[in-house]
Amino acid sequence: MRLCSYLHNGRAGYGVVADDRVIAISSVLGDSFPTLASLLATDDFLERCTQAMGRSPELPLADIVLQAPIPNPGKIICVGLNYHDHMVETRHAPTQHPTLFARFADSQCAHGEPMLMPSVSTQFDFEAELAVIIGRSGRNILADAALDHVAGYSCYNDGSVRDWQVHTSQFLPGKNFPATGAFGPFLVTSDEIPDPQDLAISCRLNGEAVQMARTSQMIHSVAELIAYVSRITPLSPGDVIVTGTPGGVGFARVPPLFMKEGDLVEVDIEGVGLLRNHIARETMPSA
Template sequence: MRLVTFLHQGRPACGLVQGDAILVAPSSPYADLRAVIEADAVAEFARLCEGSGERVPLEGTTLLPVIPNPGKILCVGLNYETHRRETGRDVVENPTIFTRFADSQAAHGQPLLRPRVSTDFDFEGELAVVIGKGGRYIARDRAMEHVAGYSCYNDGSVRDWQRHTHQFTPGKNFPQTGAFGPFLVTADEVTDLDPLRLTTRVNGQVVQDTTLDHMIFDVPRIIEYCSSFTPLNPGDVIATGTPGGVGAKRQPPLWLKPGDSVEVEITGIGLLRNGIADEAA
């Protein structure tokens, strides 16, 4: 199934994507997609949508981030060998984790904003994992049972602010710099992540291209590690890292500027597209 969060009659809503339409439940006990996941009610919610008869064209509908209100957004840095090498970072035994705030997210089709204080705005195409069943100290061999589904993520980076100190947080949390979408593909539709191809394009040019089996730390290991230091809750989001090819490490650097278009595509998951605009003065 493909689930989506969007604006419906001026208010946030969620629905089921079928073909070129969104099926909307006329009345639902669930306030948003996070609530659907928390209630372990994805199948029930899909039935409500299918039985409603209300269809909204997907084309032209204003989408919102898949989970607009996650309790946590945990991001994995340096999780592909190509990216670790291009940054010159040391080999590590555990994942590098930093956080994003919910209000730093943008939706599919919404512009990403280059902040007023920087021109060093970079792209990072990634797989996003949405937690379905919460837990603490989740064992690696049970980790995938805790996944609700997957989406595309562009973990946009304001590089000079990211480099102010050893802490990544400032450069990763400017408003509307990280894109999440277009929809959630439920875990039952993805039998094997390894062969899925992650491709990032800037203005149609391929700048990142790999398969997900090239992650240094795979999804079960990331869930095991993160759930050891913090409880994972339904609706939490994990952005699993970007491969080599980021703009900062190109010669000359490839910084995103107003008018550019960035696409993050993962086979079987979707295509996330955003334009670039300057933050308002």
């Protein structure tokens, strides 16, 4: 099942995507579950979705404005250096534990929205990644049970502002400018992705493949990441773990290849979807 969050005539909703339309199940479930994240918190959210579909209106996909699948996650935990080829190209030494950093919700944009190249940067880089959306709360989750806590998966472009990322040893400055991380288009429920470690993942810039890998190449698997993160902080429905990017990023190339205004960037993950965004230049408000 593919789920989305959207705006229709200025009102927020969520629904089930079916071909070129959206079944607006929030019209039935919204009083009890005002957001998609709140619906994911129920053990039987798939059954609730199915039951609501027969009583919900349909909207043409062309008539809605997609939001990020989870517009305001409580936590966005990103993983750095989780593919060996990316670790090598960035000249980082292997680490025993995952490299983690946080994104803020307002650093995200949706499928079809522009990713914003900050006005203070000239080094805006692409990073194709698999996003994991938590459905069941947990702390100290065992890796063997970790995938039971997953509601679904989506595509993520963890756009990196490289000239700010290197200001310090911490990644946060280069990862949290507004609308630099794209998330979507949909949440594909976990029952449709039996093995998240067996997916082709790629990134295209203006139609040219710049990253190509399989999620089997992750150093730390999705299950291991969930287990590790849950030892640090409780995971809650709607939290997002962004699992790292493979090799081929722009700043590691000779010469470097950065995104620029007008570019089209696409993240394509087998069975999960195609996330497409144009690049726009951020305009700063006058003082």
